[in-house]
Amino acid sequence: MTTLAPPPDVRAAAPETPCAHCGLPVGRRPVPTASGEPCCCTGCAVVRDALAEAGLGATFDRLRGLSPSTRSARPQSPEALALAELDRPAFLDASTREVAGGREVDLFVDGVHCAACVWLVERLPHELDGVAGARLDLPRARLTLTFDPQRVALSDVGKWLSRFGYAVRPSRPDAGQATAAERSLLVRMGVAWALAGNIMLVAFALYSGLDADPSAPLATAARWFSLALTVPAVGYGAAPFFRRAWASVRAAWAARSVRHLHLDTPIALGIAVGAGQSAWATVTGRGEVWFDSVAVLIAALLTARWLQLRSRRLAGEASERLLALVPRVARRVEADGAVGVVEVDDLAIDDLVEVPAGEVLPVDGVVALGESRLDRAALTGEARPEAVAVGDAVEAGTTNLASPIRIRATAVGEATRVGRLLAWVEQGDAARAPVVLWADRIGGLFVLAVLALAAFTASLWLWLDPAQMPAHVAALLVITCPCALGMATPLALAVASGRAARAGIFVKSDGAVQRLTEVDTVVLDKTGTLTEGRMELAEWLGSEAALDLAAALDAHATHPVAQALVRARGVLEAPVADIEAVAGQGIRGTVGDAAVVVGRAEWVEGESAALPPRWRSALEAWAQAGQTPVAVAVDGVPAAVLGVGDRLRPEAGALVARLQAEGKAVHVLSGDHASTVAAVARQLGIRCARGGVSPEAKRDAVAALQDQGAVVLMVGDGVNDAAALRQADVGAAVGGGTTAALVAADLFLTRRGVAPLTDAIDGAGQAMRTVRRLLWLSLGYNAVGAAAAVAGLVTPLVAAAAMPLSSLAVVGLALAQPSFRRADRSQTP
Amino acid sequence: MNVLYILVPLALALALCGVAAFRWAVRDGQFDDVETPALRVLLDDDSDPPPRSGGDSLSPNSDA
Structure with missing residues (x-):
């Protein structure tokens, strides 16, 4: 009966084993290559053998490992609706621009992850008439396409790419602004370094003896030359620091509190005094110049800012890309019966909307035509799909699974339940107190300390030697300029979040990293977080052949129960005949020459014979745990029983055990039935578990925990978690989560499962340790520098040597930090 | 030492050229994506090159 008989070693591979060629799970019937590696399909095995034969196997693996994986956890099927959006005149007008050779458009391409993808996508001009150019930006999964709208439609481009499994989405127009800001900062940084380099060139001459006689014409020329270069360095390069410092001074003045002064204030002060004092010395021809220290300081700080912006952008664009997956258009059935694609915003109450199988419902409403099953997991956490028929109420945000239905809208846009939730999430975003990191918090204290020290130095030297007073005060302000301190936090966090992004962990704010290390209570969602979030074969007894x-x-x-079984077992190559589905009971037919009955236990018993008592009690136990019990009879004899349910993720147990070992309280909050939730919690050893919780109640539960003083990490994946994710101190959306969860979360994991959460917690801890170490190092440097300056020991040469040294130490330590290293390695073999 | 009066401005002029080139490269988008071009080199294309009608060079964006 089994036509495909793989060798036992490959067959023994777990269904989750990644295919040796494409990396997707091999499933129940892996295909072996000549060397015995498991592949998911014959195609992969043939390609892998061909590569190995040509001696290219190793190169292929290396190429594949070269680039970070940006593959989304849930492969996207091409949606006709998203493709239709690409061809709408409004989109073409708003998102494409005129260039030589046609029009240019930026598109997100979901599913690109390696060099081979770059090659395939950039083949577009060869393959489609009317496409003049295609450039793929792999880390950002962004395709810049030049095309002729007269000769090719964007939806055809989308269809061509979807043949290879890439999903094309319109990109949001504001992506260009981030690019522009980053480019302008990069130019500023380049100019600052060029100026600093030339100022240093002259400074070397001064330090090596040119300044022995300050009145010599060459020395004077060198100073004026440095001054000329410092003016643009301060006026253009340091402008952002002055702007932010001024804003913080104004905020502090308005609030009458030094706590509003952030670290840009002492930085701007140091730059201003250093440059001002040097300029005065140049004009009067007396005193020391600090041009080189000031210029290097500006360039180093701009570098740190740029690195920070770049790593932030990576995370921002990843969430942007996932947001683009939501279609903003719907199919409206017009009065004449034609179906037209319109903007979701243009829908009105009482409009008739068509939703084909596989698409997300755009409105709340009542089913007007057809019957189907809805996946409400995203909205309610209920894992089992629910059948709906004419007259049933349905909600926006749920997914239509089985067959097309038409819905009469009762609420649209923000009036829908999911719309109200999202509106709250966005409000919460704006109302949330800004997180200030420690380095910024001490900005005010730092300013006060520096000013006090400056006053002390001034009075000391007025008493000792009034002529030297201005020089020593300037030295103090320059050497205490918190360059290393200002760089430490952003740099360490930028490096950490960049590495985390490569490991599939995207951190939206620096504050989240810090709060993640302070978490003492973890609230977990069940459906989709602790469990797989879809029906799977969970348990079975009896004959495997059956x-x-x-x-x-x-x-x-x-x-869905049938599909779960097919996913779990694969499909035999055997003729199937006499299929008869009995609604609500099961299905019977002939496979090969065996008469097979699959369905509800009672019905199968009626079709065959009574089940053995042991199987019956097993079925009852599975039903108690929230699974759907199914029986199988072959040739009139009960042959197997199975439970289909939402299976626990394999790594969930380890995660919970670890969190509890660290002394964190672990809670489960789910919208699913209380008995199912309790069964899952029992399995994981969690005592605090609540089922049947509405999205609003989840938020309140998290708030209640916070009122008791807990720092809460909420982990979830659905719309029903979004409000709680936003309310929690740290919200984490797990792989395959819904859009609303991604919007609300502070960090999100693109790899499947909750294992990356462990990496995120570990990595955040290491990153914060690095930040603290760097802060102490730079504070120590500033303290030593200040003491030396008060004692009058700091000359321009000392400052010029000490400042880059401290900055380099900070950069070196930030790059050498261990955070997210392990996850990084496991990602690129 | 008077040669410095010429050499230093000369060095500055060279630096200016460098900055100008850098500014052009940034605005051309060459630093927007530093990973894909490195991979693109590895893909040798044995078929005919595509029609090069302005498609291959990314024209500077209006926002630059």
Whole structure:
């Protein structure tokens, strides 16, 4: 009966084993290559053998490992609706621009992850008439396409790419602004370094003896030359620091509190005094000049800012890309019966909307035509799909699974339940107190300390030697300029979040890293977070052959339970005949020459014989745990029983055990039935578990925990978690989560499962340790520098040597930090 | 030492050229994506080159 008989070693591979060629799970019937590696399909195995034969296997693997994986956890099927959006005149007007050779457009391409993808996508001009150019930006998954709208439609480009599994989405127009800001900062940085380099060139001459006689014409010329270069360095390069310092001074003045002064204030002060004092010395021809220290300081600080902006952008664009997955258009059935694509915003109450299978409902409403099953997991946490028929109320945000339905809208846009939730999430975003990191918090104290020290130095030297007073005060302000301090936090966090992004962990704010290390209570969602979030074969008893027969029969059914069995067992190559589906009971038919019945236990018993008592009690136990019990009979004899349910993720147990070992309180909050939630919690050893919780109640539960003084990490994936994610001190959205969860979360994990959460917590801890170490180092440097300056020991040469040294130490230590290293390695073998 | 009066401005002029080139490269988008071009080199294309009608060079964006 089994036509494909892989060798036992490959067959023994777990279904989750990644395919040796493409990396997707191999499933139940892996195909071996000549060397015995498991592949998911014959195609992969053939390609892998061909590569190995040509001696290219190693190169392929290396190429594949070269680039970070930006593949989204849930492969996206091409949606006709998203493609239709690409061709709408409004989109073409707003998002494309005129260039030589046609029009240019930026598109997100979901699913690109390696060098081979770059090659394939950039083949577009060869393959499609009317496409003049295609450039893929791999880390950002952004395709810049030059095309002729008269000769090719963007939806055709989308269809061509979807043949290879890439999903094309319109990109949001504001992506260009971030690019412009980053480019302008990069130019500023380049100019600052060029100026600093030339000023240093002259400074070397001064330090090596040119300044022995300050009145010599060459020395005077050198000073004026440095001054000329410092003016643009301060006026153009340091402008952002002055702007932010001024804003913080104004805020502090308005609030009458030095706590509003952030670290840009002492930086701007140091730059201003250093440059001003040097300029005065140049004009009067007396005193020391600090041009080189000031210029290097500006360039180093701009570098740190740029690195920070760049790593932030990476995380921002990843969330942007996921947001683009939501179609902003819907299919409206017009009065004449035609179906037209319109903006979701243009829908009105009482409009009739068509939703084909596989698409997300755009409105709240009542089913007007057809019947189907809805996946409400994203909205309610209920794992089992629910059947809906004419007259049933349905909600926006749920997914239509089975067959097309038409819906009469009762609420649209923000009036829908999901719309109200999202509106709150966005409000919460604006109302949330800004997180200030320690380095910024001490900005005010730092200013006060420096000013006090300056006053002390001034009075000391007025008493000792009034002529030297201005020089020593300037030396103090320059050497205490918190360059290293200002760089430490952003740099360490930029390096950490850049590495985290490569490991599939995107951190939206620096504050989240810090708060993640302070968490003492973890609230977990069940459906989709602790569990897989879809129906899977969870338990079975009886004959394995019977399961395979049942799967072969179930391949002809659309019920989620049937599909779970097919996913778990694969499909036998056997003729299936006499299929008869009995609504609400099961399906029967002939597979090969065996008569097979699959369905509800009572019905199967009626079709065959009574189940053995042991199987019956097993079925009852599975039903108690929230699974759907199914029985299989072959040739009139009960042959197997199985439970299909939302399976626990394999790594969930380890995560919970670890969190509890660290002394964190672990809670489960779910919208699913209380008995199912309790069963999952029991399995994981969690005592605090609540089921049947509405999205609003989740938020309140998190708030209640916070009122008791807990720092809460909320982990979830659905719309129903979004409000709680926003309310929590740190919200984490796990792989395959819904858009609303991603919007609300502070960090999100693009790899499947909750294992990356452990990496995120570890990495955040290491990153914060690095930040603290760097802060102490730079504070120590400033303290030593200040003491030396008060004692009058700091000359321009000392400052010129000490400042870059401290900055380099900070950069070196930030780059050498261990955070997210392990995850990084495991990602690129 | 008077040669410095010429050499230092000369060095400055060279630096200016460098800055100008850098500014052009940034605005051309050459630093927007520093990973894909490195991979692109590895892909040798044995078929005919595509029609090069302005498609290959990214024209500077209006926002630059």
